[in-house]
Amino acid sequence: MTPLPTRDRPRRFRQLALSWQPWVGLAGIVWCVTLTTVLLSGGGAPAGTSTQRPIESLAADSVSSGACRACHPGKYASWHASFHRTMTQVAAPENFAAPMEGLALNHDGVDYRVERQGSGFFVRSKPAGSPASAFGPPHEIVLLTGSHHLQVCWTATGKGRTLGQFPFAYLIAEKKWAPMSHSFLVSPDIKQDYADGNWNDGCITCHTTHGRSRPQGEGRFDSQVGEFGISCEACHGGGREHIAANRNPLRRFALHFGGGADQTIANPTRMDGPTASLACGQCHSIQSFHNPADTAAFDRDGSQFRPGMKALDSRSIAQLSGAGQPAEQASRDPHQFGDSFWPDGMIRVTGREYNGTLASPCYKGGKFSCLSCHEMHPAKTDPAALHEWKAGRQLKPGLGVSDDACLQCHQAIKAKLTAHTHHAAGSPGSSCYNCHMPHTTYGLLRALRSHQISSPSVRESIEHGRPNACSLCHLDQPLAWTAEKLAEWYGQKPPTLGDDDRHYSAGVQWLLKGDAGQRSLVAWSMGWAPAQKTSGREWLYPYLIFALNDPYAAVRFAAWKSLQTLPGFTDHPFDYTLDDARQKEALDHAYRKWWFEVRDAAGHHRSQTLLQPDGMFRQDQFDRLLDQRSKRKMLLTE
Secondary structure: OOOOOOOOOOOOOOOOOHHHHHHHHHHHHHHHHHHHHHHHHOOOOOOOOOOOOOEEOOOOOOOOHHHOOOOOHHHHHHHHHOOOHHHEEEOOHHHOOOOOOOOEEEEOOEEEEEEEEOOEEEEEEEEOOOOHHHOOOOEEEEEEEOOOOEEEEEEEOOOEOOEEEEEEEEEOOOOEEEEHHHOOOEOOOOOOOOOOOHHHHHHHHHHEEOOEOOEEEOOEEOOEEOEEOOOHHHHHOOOHHHHHHOOOHHHHHHHHHHOOOOOOOOOHHHOOHHHHHHHHHOOOOOEEEOOHHHHHHHHHHOOOOOEOEOOOOOEEEOOEOOOOOEOOOOOOOOHHHHOOEOOOOOEOEOOOHHHHHHOOHHHHOOOOOHHHOEOOOOOOOOHHHHHHHHHOOOEOOOOOOOOHHHHOOOHHHHOOHHHHHOOOOOOHHHOHHHHHOOOOEEEOOEEEOOOOOOOOOHHHHHHHOOOOHHHHHOOOOOHHHHHHHHHHHHOOOOOOOOHHHHHOOHHHHHHHHOOHHHHHHHHHHOOOHHHHHHHOOOOHHHHHHHHHHOOOHHHHHHHHHHHOOOOOOOOOOOOOOOOHHHHHHHHHHHHHHHHHHHOOOOOOOOHHHOEOOOOOEOHHHHHHHHHOOOOOOOEOOO
């Protein structure tokens, strides 16, 4: 392992009165014996020995997170409360987010039924409409992925530790089961996007700690993990040497009182920016292997990277060349490159924040890291504080609701913020995040902030199709309006624009003409409070209702959730997984409700929104733009 850097800090040793020294020595001996007993007796036991699923088997340098608890109870408490820990769990009854007993679902001509047997849940299936006697053999649900936005169930296949998938995801906030193909941004002609072994060959890498897929040939796997979920040692490296060294109480006291770094364990908070960020980037990135031999070794032995190292082991972080193709070898999933990047190389899917961070000017200074904004272990670890920390995306205190994350470095702008932003203080337009980290990333059925710090321009929208930050807030304005403001305020040379971009709302055009990724971002943004405040609400109704019948389930979901933010539709029911005919019925019902019950008949809509003054579509222009819609099939691999 590359030696870990230490933080320069003056050495401070406390002098103890002579009369106290024997007692301190005795306490140290007692603590040492107790600690050694605890560490040797617990924490490292495998989670079960099932032959039907992957099992926990520690790497040679590891001891498991349970071994960290005795000395680091506060850190352990925050990790235990985190979504990282529950990224993958054994399918014990208490770990399910949804009620499972008696669950019956149908998708793509197949009926599914879940039965409980003892402490386990089993899935049976049969062709839809056939008698109950046609249900096939039971397959036990053995692992779970996710506990925040959605949860996915993995089943035993009877092929060793190879996993299959229960083809539904549970949407936790909505308390709703949805087909897996409706839980991601997936082309509607794809009915099931996971096959047997996909978890073993893909998800295991980043949804567990020290995962080894261990392919056995003929689609079989004998997979093992260090721990299910993301554990302490994923971020701090193997703890075996650390525990062995710190069984000596004198060493611990010297480190504690001296304030020095412990070289036997990795601590990202003491590392330089790039090294600390790579500890996160080992998972939060799109990667490609150097060659087939490295791929085979990785599958067999798992990652040899440990936090504190300066580079990944057998992989490179994938970045696009100017030709729009990966500079490194293509990964096993072609959609990772074809759909996961905007044409200029900016990442457009969630979970890959490190790719964006790498390309940011802040990162290139050497000091900025993921931990400049996020904290993995908050100071307060009472239940209320941990709940707030989790809900706040594990940001440092105050950084989620202020510009302090940016202004801690950009002091010159802080002194003249409104002169820089040209928006009122405290308004959405004066937020560093809204302008420089706009919602141009997609994942988890929503738009998310880009982690590539950038400045808005109309050119990014014209040349690369990426909605710019100004237009995501001023959804009602044409690109020409945005170009004029950017020229006036920041001296950007306006690009040449066509008639539509000079006269019609950028948001309307993306919703009508854009690819599925663009449409999902705009449909989500139409429910974003700053955009509604800036561009108005009334004109959004007909567009969000229209998008309830989008071919892509992800767009329908975003439109439905945004529609629910508008007056009169707060509790509007809609099943975004319905077939096309029933979607059209739901659309007609929602439109009539808006027109006869909610619409302001005295309102006056501007022509740039492609609405007539009374709210009817300007059908000729609407149809013309819709005819130009991108037919590109998309699969955004999260």
